[in-house]
Amino acid sequence: MKFKEHWVAYLFLSPWVLFFLVFLMYPFFLSFQNSFLDINVLNPENTRFVGLGNWITVVSDGKFWLSLFNVLFNQIIFITLSFVVALLAALMLNEIEFMASLFRTILFVPVITSITVAMIIFDFLVSPVGPIQENLQSIGMLAAPVFWKFEQWLPMPMIALFSAWKWFGVQMIIFLGGIASINKSLYEAADLDGASWWRKVTKITLPMIKPQIIFVLTINIINGLQMFVEVFMNFDLQGGPYNSALTPVLHLYQTGFEQMKMGEASTIGLLLAVIIFVLTTLQMKITAKGD
C-alpha cells in the first residue's frame, strides 16, 4: 500500500487529537489543579490555593466512604443476582433453536429502555400502593405496606433489584457470544463419557467463558461505582434515609453543584477515578494470568 502524502491521514486523525486534547487532557489537568484549589464558580475571584486541604476534607469526611460502602453493598447484590439470571438465560437460549431469537430480543428490551422510564415503572410496581405489594398483602405474605424509601437498609437492595432487571440482558448477550465460540467437540466428548448437563456447564461452559465473565464483572464495577440517575430519580439530592442511598457521584454532585465547592468535587472525582482505575487494572492483571 503506497500512500505518498500523510497529510490526509493526519487530517483524518485530527478529530481524535482535538478531542483528546480538549476533552480528555485539558480537563484531566484542570481537575488535578482544581483539587488543590478552593473554587466557587459564582465568585471565581475568591479562588485560593489550599494545598492538600481538599484531599484531607474528602478523605476524612465519612460521607465519601459511606457512599463507597453503599455502592459496593448495592453491587454485591446486583452482580450476584444479574449474573445468575443472565447465565441461566444464556444457557437456556443456547439449548433451543425454535424462537430463540424472539426470546433473546424480548429479554434484551429492558436494556434499551431509558433509566428514567424504567425507574418510573419500577417505582410504581414496588410502591406501597403498587400492584406487587397489594398482591403480596392479599395472599397474606405481607402484613403491612413497606415504605422502602424510608427504611435505612432497603434502598440499595431495591435499586440492585431494579438494576438486575434492567441490565441482565447485556450480560446474557455477552455470555451467549462466549458460549457460541466454544468448540462443540468438547461437549461431544463429554456426552460420550455420559456427563450430566450440570457437569458440562461447570466443567466446560463456565471455564471456557471465563474471559467474558471477567469482562462483565469489570464493566459492572466500573458502572456501579458511577451510579447516579437511579438514586437521583428516587431521592433527588438527599441521598436517601441516613444517607443510605448516597453514591460517590451523588456526593460529587452535591458538593459541586449544591454547595458550589468545585475544588472539593474535583477531588472526589479524581479519587474515585483512581479507585476505578486500580480495580480495572487489577482485574486485567488477573485475566492475563489466567490465560
Next chain:
Amino acid sequence: MIKNRKQQWLIYGGLIAASVMVLYPFFFMIMNSFKTGSEIMHAPNAMPQEWSFRGYIEVFKAIDLFRIFGNTIFVASAITFLNCLLSSMVAFAIVKTNMPGREFWLKMILSSMMIPGILFTIPVYMMMYDWGWINTFRALIIPGSISAYNIFLLVQFMKQIDNAYLEAARIDGAGEFRIFFKIVLPMLRPALATVGILTFMNAWNDFMGPLLYIRDDSMLTLQLALFKFQTNVPGGNLEQLWAMTTMIAVPVVFVFFFMQKNFIKAFTGVGVK
C-alpha cells in the same frame, strides 16, 4: 443440545416465565396510560375500567411535547451523524493508511477508554461555564461527537475490508477523500448502522448531560423533561405522567424490535474475542 422432550418443555417454560417478568412492567405502563388518575392510585392491579385518553391529551396541553421530542431528535441525530463520520475517519487513518505511529494512536485510543467518565464531570462543566456553553445544545453535542469505543468498533470492521479495492482505486488515480467517501464509507454501512444505533440510543437516553447543561424549559430533552414532570406535582399528574412515559418508551422498543440484530451486535463488540 438437549434432545429430551421433557427438558425442552422445561426450557421453554423458563424462557416464557422470564419473558413475562421482563414485559410485565411495560404492560402496566401501557395500561396505566389509559386509566384515570384515581384508578391508577386505587386499583393498581385492575385493567382500565373505561379506556381514557385524557392523559395523552392533557400532557400535550401541560408541556410542549413536540418541541421536546424535536430537541431530542436534533441532539441525538447530530451526535450520531458526527460520531459515524469522525470515528470512521479516525479508524480509516489508523487501518488504511501508512501514516507513522498508527499503533501508538490506536493504543492511546484504547487506553483512553479506561479513564472513568466521572473524572470529567466537574472540569468539563467548568470549561463549558467559562466558554458560555451552558444552556446550549453545543454542550451536549460537541463533547459527544466522537468516542473511543466507536473508533475501536469501526477499526475492527475496517480491518475486514479488502485492501485490493483501495489499491485498485489508487491506481485509477482516486484521491484519499474519494476513496474514503466513495468506497470505504459505503462498504462500512452495516458497521455504521451498528455504531449509529448504539450512539443514537445512548444520546436519546442521556440524562446527566441535559441535567448539567440545560436550563430552559424550551430546550429540555425527553429524559430530563420526564424527570421534571415526575417531580413536579407528585401524584397530581399521574395520567399525564404515564401517557408521557408510554410515548417515550414505546417508539424505542418498537425500533428495537426491527433492528435488534444491530443492537445486539453493538453490545457484543467488545468482551467477545
